[in-house]
Amino acid sequence: MIGIFGGTFDPPHFGHLRPLLEVQQALALDEVRLIPCFIPPHRAVPDASAEQRLAMLQLAVSEAPGFIVDPRELQRGGPSYMVDTLASLRDEQGVNKSLVLIIGLDAFVSLDRWHRWLELIELAHVVVMQRPGGALPKTGAVAELMEQVQALAVLELQQQAAGKIYFQPVTQLDISATAIREQLFRGQDVRFLMPGSVRHYIETQGLYKC
Ligand code: ATP
Numbered sequence: 001m002i003g004i005f006g007g008t009f010d011p012p013h014f015g016h017l018r019p020l021l022e023v024q025q026a027l028a029l030d031e032v033r034l035i036p037c038f039i040p041p042h043r044a045v046p047d048a049s050a051e052q053r054l055a056m057l058q059l060a061v062s063e064a065p066g067f068i069v070d071p072r073e074l075q076r077g078g079p080s081y082m083v084d085t086l087a088s089l090r091d092e093q094g095v096n097k098s099l100v101l102i103i104g105l106d107a108f109v110s111l112d113r114w115h116r117w118l119e120l121i122e123l124a125h126v127v128v129m130q131r132p133g134g135a136l137p138k139t140g141a142v143a144e145l146m147e148q149v150q151a152l153a154v155l156e157l158q159q160q161a162a163g164k165i166y167f168q169p170v171t172q173l174d175i176s177a178t179a180i181r182e183q184l185f186r187g188q189d190v191r192f193l194m195p196g197s198v199r200h201y202i203e204t205q206g207l208y209k210c
Helices: 014-027 050-061 072-076 082-093 117-123 141-149 154-159 177-185 196-205
Strands: 002-007 031-036 067-069 099-104 125-129 165-168
Touching: 002 014, 002 082, 014 031, 014 050, 014 099, 014 125, 014 154, 014 165, 031 050, 031 072, 050 067, 050 196, 072 082, 082 099, 082 117, 117 125, 117 141, 141 165, 154 165
Parallel strands: 002 031, 002 099, 031 067, 099 125, 125 165
Antiparallel strands: none
């Protein structure tokens, strides 16, 4: 099974990395692809450039075996729709390989606002990682889909290549890139919120300053 984790990564932090490692271990994923978006469809333009976000992500994964940075959305350019990314991965991996789209709970609750969202679940499974302050939706289109296709065991994700939603409890870290950027704008120390190599890169590039 291949894990796919998209994000802006402006910057990457331990709130991404630790829960992702736990998902990797719980699902015994062969690899986890971290895919930085070029233009995020649902939010403001990132502060760091695409090259800087890619460089930070490469530093962030350097200590994690099985974590791979996949630059396909940067190479593709334009708005980064996950459905296009999953379609290209599906073409490469064939119809039988389990693909697992990993997203935080905050992203999952608004999955129905993603471009061609119902196709996502045809192309991959969706694994939801807990995130502090979030709760699974009880009503609405996302809740209805979850009711229809929720997997209760990892085995179900291995038995078919796509189509299931699985909820993975993880260590909940209340860390966000937004809060990190705000702390940096205020000149505060962001040690222990991200790998030291990423923090050094931010310093040397003079990123996230007023
Ligand atoms: P920002 O604060 O700039 O919105 P972010 O910290 O939420 O950024 P993104 O790069 O936008 O990070 O998120 C990529 C993915 O990581 C999303 O699926 C999001 O839900 C998940 N994620 C981010 N932070 C956490 C966290 N602390 N715990 C669990 N999932 C997280």
